[in-house]
């Protein structure tokens with residue numbers, strides 16, 4: 001069934017190509033040239049038809065050529081020519097689905113249900129995998145779609161421009177106008193979508209990289225950014241010119257011409273470099289260290305930790321930690337006074353303004369970027385002190401009488417705090 005669907009998609013693509021290529025010539029360009037053959041008409045349509053011919057030829061090759069399969073009983077030779085296998089992967093790769101060894105850069109395609117040599121991606125539009133033997137044809141197909149669609153859009157736009165001129169307006173039939181609109185509707189989305197897609201593929205081609213390897217590179221870049229890995233060089237990047245050679249052939253004059261790719265697709269040249277000891281793709285160190293093992297009980301999670309939903313929240317956990325610290329060293333804070341978690345825990349007997357709960361509480365404020373510590377000045381301390389005494393700060397000016405030097409009053413020896421309490425308020 002999926003095979004039938006695949007061929008239906010191919011039929012749809014062929015219909016779309018045929019519609020854009022031929023309806024434009026028959027219903028728009030031919031009437032434009034008064035339905036008579038002329039040198040100008042041939043000069044206009046010949047390049048377009050060459051582009052369409054190249055597009056269809058490369059499409060046919062992309063659809064029909066086998067992308068490359070692993071030969072039966074193929075084994076990587078890790079001693080003589082298995083340099084790449086050993087250097088890059090350390091050990092041969094094996095596909096459990098095909099029950100065969102996997103050459104470097106080969107991947108298992110679930111749609112094709114087999115391993116594909118230097119697999120790029122499975123493309124539903126060609127009902128085939130893009131792999132070692134048809135990658136070049138696929139790239140050329142994209143290239144000719146871009147060229148043919150651009151030529152087509154320019155041609156139709158010229159026709160539309162002429163029809164909008166006054167002396168041509170009367171001659172444009174409704175049928176022509178309908179086909180101009182339909183051709184735009186078919187061509188512009190194809191040009192935009194395939195254009196973007198092909199730009200990405202040309203970029204990958206210049207780096208000798210497949211789509212799958214592009215994803216791997218992205219993953220590696222993320223791991224490097226997170227500090228999990230050192231810089232890793234992509235091993236197959238041989239320089240732009242040689243990268244293109246490996247896929248489109250060694251002769252630049254024939255890059256746009258369908259040519260058979262050389263080699264077997266079972267081994268690849270790697271770039272020179274003394275530091276290519278790292279395997280490709282590099283493994284995530286976290287995944288390497290914590291291999292999955294079944295938990296002992298159904299109530300534990302991964303590394304033996306409990307269900308995260310049952311764990312205390314961050315704030316209550318922090319409170320517990322603080323409590324533990326305090327009970328461990330009563331009266332001594334484990335963090336310095338400037339630390340946000342610092343709590344002044346002093347002897348309860350000691351009479352100090354700062355140790356009282358009223359004064360220590362509002363000094364910290366938790367914000368999205370951490371703690372903000374409020375400074376507290378002498379004036380504020382005094383105001384709070386007065387408020388504690390039940391007085392309205394600022395309403396009265398406190399007058400503290402100086403002891404009379406002549407008389408020997410009892411108040412001489414009273415400490416300042418008690419003195420203030422004992423003293424009457426002066427207005």
Ligand SMILES: [Zn+2]
Nearest residue numbers: 095098108115
């Ligand atoms: Zn496989």
Ligand SMILES: [Zn+2]
Nearest residue numbers: 109112122129
């Ligand atoms: Zn496939």
